[in-house]
Amino acid sequence: MPSIRYREALKQAMTEEMIRDERVFLLGEEVGYYQGAYKVSEGMLDKFGPKRVVDAPIAEAGFAGLGIGAAMVGLRPIIEFMTWNFSAVAFDQILCNAAKIRQMSGGQFTVPIVFRAPNGSAAQVGSQHSHAMEHFYAQIPGLKIIAPATPADAKGLLKTAIRDDNPVLCFESETLYSVKGEVPEDPDFLVPFGQANIARHGKDVTVVAWSRIVNVALDAAAKLEKEDIDVEVIDLRSLRPLDTDTIIASVAKTHRAVIAGEGWPYGGVGAEIVDRIQRLAFDELDAPIERVQTMDVPMPYNAKLEQLVIPQAAGIVEAVKRSLYRA
Amino acid sequence: MPSIRYREALKQAMTEEMIRDERVFLLGEEVGYYQGAYKVSEGMLDKFGPKRVVDAPIAEAGFAGLGIGAAMVGLRPIIEFMTWNFSAVAFDQILCNAAKIRQMSGGQFTVPIVFRAPNGSAAQVGSQHSHAMEHFYAQIPGLKIIAPATPADAKGLLKTAIRDDNPVLCFESETLYSVKGEVPEDPDFLVPFGQANIARHGKDVTVVAWSRIVNVALDAAAKLEKEDIDVEVIDLRSLRPLDTDTIIASVAKTHRAVIAGEGWPYGGVGAEIVDRIQRLAFDELDAPIERVQTMDVPMPYNAKLEQLVIPQAAGIVEAVKRSLYRA
Amino acid sequence: MVATTKTSSKKPEPVGPSPEARLSRLLGFYRQMLLIRRCEEESARAYAQGKIGGFLHLYIGQEAVAVGACAALRPDDYVVGTYRDHGLAIAKGMNVKQVLAELFGKVTGCSKGLGGSMHLFDAAHNMLGGYGIVGGHIPLAAGVAFASKYRQDGRVTLCFFGEGAVSIGGFHEACSLAALWKLPIVFICENNEYSMGTPLSRTMSVEDVSLKAGAYGMAKDRLFVRDVFDVEARVAEAVARARSTSEPTLIEARTYRFRGHSMSDPGKYRTPAELEEHKKNDTLAQARSALIAGGAGEKLAELETDVEREIEEAVRFAEESPEPTPDLLESTTYAGPFAR
Amino acid sequence: MVATTKTSSKKPEPVGPSPEARLSRLLGFYRQMLLIRRCEEESARAYAQGKIGGFLHLYIGQEAVAVGACAALRPDDYVVGTYRDHGLAIAKGMNVKQVLAELFGKVTGCSKGLGGSMHLFDAAHNMLGGYGIVGGHIPLAAGVAFASKYRQDGRVTLCFFGEGAVSIGGFHEACSLAALWKLPIVFICENNEYSMGTPLSRTMSVEDVSLKAGAYGMAKDRLFVRDVFDVEARVAEAVARARSTSEPTLIEARTYRFRGHSMSDPGKYRTPAELEEHKKNDTLAQARSALIAGGAGEKLAELETDVEREIEEAVRFAEESPEPTPDLLESTTYAGPFAR
Numbered sequence A, B: 001m002p003s004i005r006y007r008e009a010l011k012q013a014m015t016e017e018m019i020r021d022e023r024v025f026l027l028g029e030e031v032g033y034y035q036g037a038y039k040v041s042e043g044m045l046d047k048f049g050p051k052r053v054v055d056a057p058i059a060e061a062g063f064a065g066l067g068i069g070a071a072m073v074g075l076r077p078i079i080e081f082m083t084w085n086f087s088a089v090a091f092d093q094i095l096c097n098a099a100k101i102r103q104m105s106g107g108q109f110t111v112p113i114v115f116r117a118p119n120g121s122a123a124q125v126g127s128q129h130s131h132a133m134e135h136f137y138a139q140i141p142g143l144k145i146i147a148p149a150t151p152a153d154a155k156g157l158l159k160t161a162i163r164d165d166n167p168v169l170c171f172e173s174e175t176l177y178s179v180k181g182e183v184p185e186d187p188d189f190l191v192p193f194g195q196a197n198i199a200r201h202g203k204d205v206t207v208v209a210w211s212r213i214v215n216v217a218l219d220a221a222a223k224l225e226k227e228d229i230d231v232e233v234i235d236l237r238s239l240r241p242l243d244t245d246t247i248i249a250s251v252a253k254t255h256r257a258v259i260a261g262e263g264w265p266y267g268g269v270g271a272e273i274v275d276r277i278q279r280l281a282f283d284e285l286d287a288p289i290e291r292v293q294t295m296d297v298p299m300p301y302n303a304k305l306e307q308l309v310i311p312q313a314a315g316i317v318e319a320v321k322r323s324l325y326r327a
Numbered sequence C, D: 001m002v003a004t005t006k007t008s009s010k011k012p013e014p015v016g017p018s019p020e021a022r023l024s025r026l027l028g029f030y031r032q033m034l035l036i037r038r039c040e041e042e043s044a045r046a047y048a049q050g051k052i053g054g055f056l057h058l059y060i061g062q063e064a065v066a067v068g069a070c071a072a073l074r075p076d077d078y079v080v081g082t083y084r085d086h087g088l089a090i091a092k093g094m095n096v097k098q099v100l101a102e103l104f105g106k107v108t109g110c111s112k113g114l115g116g117s118m119h120l121f122d123a124a125h126n127m128l129g130g131y132g133i134v135g136g137h138i139p140l141a142a143g144v145a146f147a148s149k150y151r152q153d154g155r156v157t158l159c160f161f162g163e164g165a166v167s168i169g170g171f172h173e174a175c176s177l178a179a180l181w182k183l184p185i186v187f188i189c190e191n192n193e194y195s196m197g198t199p200l201s202r203t204m205s206v207e208d209v210s211l212k213a214g215a216y217g218m219a220k221d222r223l224f225v226r227d228v229f230d231v232e233a234r235v236a237e238a239v240a241r242a243r244s245t246s247e248p249t250l251i252e253a254r255t256y257r258f259r260g261h262s263m264s265d266p267g268k269y270r271t272p273a274e275l276e277e278h279k280k281n282d283t284l285a286q287a288r289s290a291l292i293a294g295g296a297g298e299k300l301a302e303l304e305t306d307v308e309r310e311i312e313e314a315v316r317f318a319e320e321s322p323e324p325t326p327d328l329l330e331s332t333t334y335a336g337p338f339a340r
């Protein structure tokens, strides 16, 4: 299997699906002539032309809504936000239209659309450009949420998303775009939603993570291994649907859980996972479920403070030890 | 103490604070000449004139942002959204500006602004008009979130909000506006944030609720009393800050908890409360923490289905019994 | 991009070959307008009886806009509207039964009773829905037109909204994209002088909404609605432009609503005199007089009894239809397996 | 509301009483423009050395806009800008030390190292910040003007944004509100022909951004920036209108950026020839020639060494300053006790 970068895996997914299905097109800021703000769509304009790789002006609510309308009548748009932060101006379109149209039309209209963008912190991009937006969207019924951590999942999950008849939001990460990994070439390689991947098998503590924090959790697991602590790392892959079974099965084995992800502590995906575990595996738990997340403040620009605010392997190590009463 | 309606209590709060402080003004759609879409501001235009009771065109992002800018330079705006649903088009202004400006200016600028509106379901207003928006906003550091359940708290919390130097979001309820209750007349009557109210004392199970669901929880408690189940009902009053101490003290006594509130099951305020309880009172819990919330679907128009989707006393009764293993 | 303009509202040349043809077309228009008027009146009654819940926004007084505009369309053309959508739904060909059943929250309604008054959808008639967030549907309509251009299917999309929507970002972004990408769409602003309780003068710095088109170099038109034929002709012009050269147009149609914003609106913001003045220009009444003057009195009588029968049947149908069942909730939320 | 217009860019009558006065004012302008240019060049170097992180958007080529515009202001007037805010900050009177220290992420920076390049704030100079969400700051600026009108403090607000921001809702809603409520604000669109890598022609259906003013009945002006005096004069006119009659103005200033959108931009979307062509109109170089021609060569030399010293000091200051400490995080998030 060839080893390619996360960003190329995403491009392969879009390219293969656009070859497969005339109705699929890519629209967003700088996706065409500029070759993508983060080069994810590099070369796609040459391949498909301006009809199917569309450069949009800065009007996220406008082109998000435009994509939803196009999807209602049978196209299958891929809408790229330059980053998920900028989807905040399109929040109403996703909340009130993308997620609602199927039900409020009595099931007459579906919205087969994909919204994708890098998410979470990058390097010192500051207060307004570092949001972990999945926590807002995962709450909303009618949407599906994916957060690939590896190049293979980036390709397989995005292809599944493009073929899905519901609105799917794909949360990528600028810091993952250059990461390499083996990726199948089969044009029908699909990764199903709702099936978490056990990134590392272990028996002592379950660490649940997604997107780039999966790698941070694996670092932490490696450190803990030296202290004879055997951590199981679950890569969720999709946040809605959430693979509760895999999480519960793991906790039933380890009896301890730590949830790690970017995003503020209050509520969000992390709290939801805690809620499910305590409800479905109450008698299995030998310790409180720990959470490791972004500090409860806006993202500071200063590099050291930014690193302090973002979840780190050291924080996961501590949380795992707390859950083992070894802290 | 005179008994007045929830909507009048809100008006008293705004009126008293506008008399007290020239910098306070009310701006929103139909707040003036129309006397308020829900009559909360009835008579205020006559009292204060169009300079301080400002009718706005339909441009929520615009006038939310305008309020933030005015607050940065020393005014103290009260921005009324016709309902919280419509704040979705202003989401970016609240997320990226209101909540961020103080920190990203190094503390130079504060944003003393209040956003207020009815929230959650009303009677059959359907898919796009029934959102429980507090779950999105409570996640965001830099904001304070209040959700008064009684006329007295509506007045006291809103007055505290108007005097607060931070952005405060006030979640009201159309179905509470006509509810009557005793309200102090003291112009300096303030209800502090972060202090929950024990709406009913009990020893068997703790039910945590906010806004109009507090009343639903009290109904459930009354029903359960007949079955010799003694429920303690906690009215949170403010969601950020959240009065964790009161919740934990109650759970330490009852050893069982049920969280009840409008809003979808995935994440949100309910999940956050579960997370805090299991982390801080792990050894106190004799049963999984239960949650009673809106079903995980958009709000249907049909009256019976709507009632099925919204949290009801019966659902709280069942959850309480489950937590007592009596279901 | 050239911006064509028309702001007078003088009568255009008669549409159709002969006066007879014109008269029979007027009969057709009158029937649709009457059907809408009666549907709204029955809705109001049913609302008072508690058979309809939530918000109810009546179209009474504005019938000529939707009827005239839809007359300029092919059946395969698309329409997108606001929460004030009953008239548009009927004008686009939807059955009154489906509409009233939806308002009654019945499973036989166009949206299975899940959408309600503000959210009428009908795939069969390319009615892409009524929407409750002011301005939120305008980009969506641009997307429908984008799809037509993408597929070269020759269809045109009409997007309706009130003058209150013109100040919000969704209007601006949709117009910007439609003009930039030359989308086959006609934006129809139904300027009924009030945004809820707020008159034009307090929501906009310019009274002429069609001026907004200049910001996008978009073709525009402006008319004061007095005549359904005029509406048809003006919209037909814009539709032709969209179909032939794929250029968008902004049309301002000055009209007036005879009822409150919604059922809960006491309407204190306008005087009875103002209301009465406008009712003198009721396009429905005028069409009726024209028909009588034109000697179609007999046909008219038939038509009116016929409409009454249709309305009665629709009300009965709505009342007697079953309600939607809980199993619909999850199956309509997601296509395929539920995601939680 | 009358919409005044000027679209030529012919030289206005000399500002100030005498040629001497004009020359000394030009010296002042040149100093500010040079300070900005040099600050940006040093920032670029520091960025390459990894001393500055995140995004860095340079103002090189556009200096005359901020300098000319701020020259038309009183110290107590307000400015609000985008992420491309270094030039505006300095033009409004901020010390280069505070600016560079902020870019270096130091606690001595204007925003304590918490904001960074995109978020320069300075209450002392009424610099209300640089903002990262395109269009998001425009309504906010309208609010600052609203406060001035509310308090009758006679202040004017200048709001800067790029032509890429004109398609987004925030621009439209802010203009709608400012025109409706007659707010004392001047909207300055710095049209540098590119929105990141996208030329004007592919982001807007009209090339003349000032046309957008017509949609609001707002006063407008349009100039091709060749001369800092011209910028000052045109902005002064709009500022006077705002201050005297509390009317907003939309000014389009056609300009050009000599560097990439940000440091990561390879700039493949334009030819070196195009860039060189524009560099010939570099307002900084032209001001310099004018000063020499005017016989101010000596003063010029002094000034330039002086600026060099100021820049050196600022860089040293930024490098040697301490970083912000963790305790700042919570205390800057909330005024008063933390809310969790």
Ligand SMILES: Cc1ncc(C[n+]2csc(CCOP(=O)(O)OP(=O)(O)O)c2C)c(N)n1
Binding pocket: B029, B058, B060, B082, B086, B089, C084, C132, C133, C134, C135, C161, C162, C163, C164, C165, C166, C192, C194, C195, C196, C261
């Ligand atoms: C974004 C948003 N803000 C506010 C509302 C509440 N609202 C519903 S209709 C309406 C007035 C709209 O007036 P107009 O656009 O003129 O349409 P009309 O009702 O006159 O047909 C308002 C303020 C809403 N639905 N959406």
Ligand SMILES: Cc1ncc(C[n+]2csc(CCOP(=O)(O)OP(=O)(O)O)c2C)c(N)n1
Binding pocket: A029, A058, A060, A082, A086, A089, D084, D132, D133, D134, D135, D161, D162, D163, D164, D165, D166, D192, D194, D195, D196, D261
């Ligand atoms: C809402 C939003 N969408 C996208 C971006 C990403 N972005 C930052 S600057 C920029 C281009 C802006 O161009 P222009 O407005 O012309 O200003 P200039 O950079 O030329 O000064 C884009 C797309 C953003 N910051 N905010």
Ligand SMILES: [Mg+2]
Binding pocket: C162, C163, C164, C190, C191, C192, C193, C194, C195, C196
């Ligand atoms: Mg109207």
Ligand SMILES: [Mg+2]
Binding pocket: D162, D163, D164, D190, D191, D192, D193, D194, D195, D196
């Ligand atoms: Mg630009």
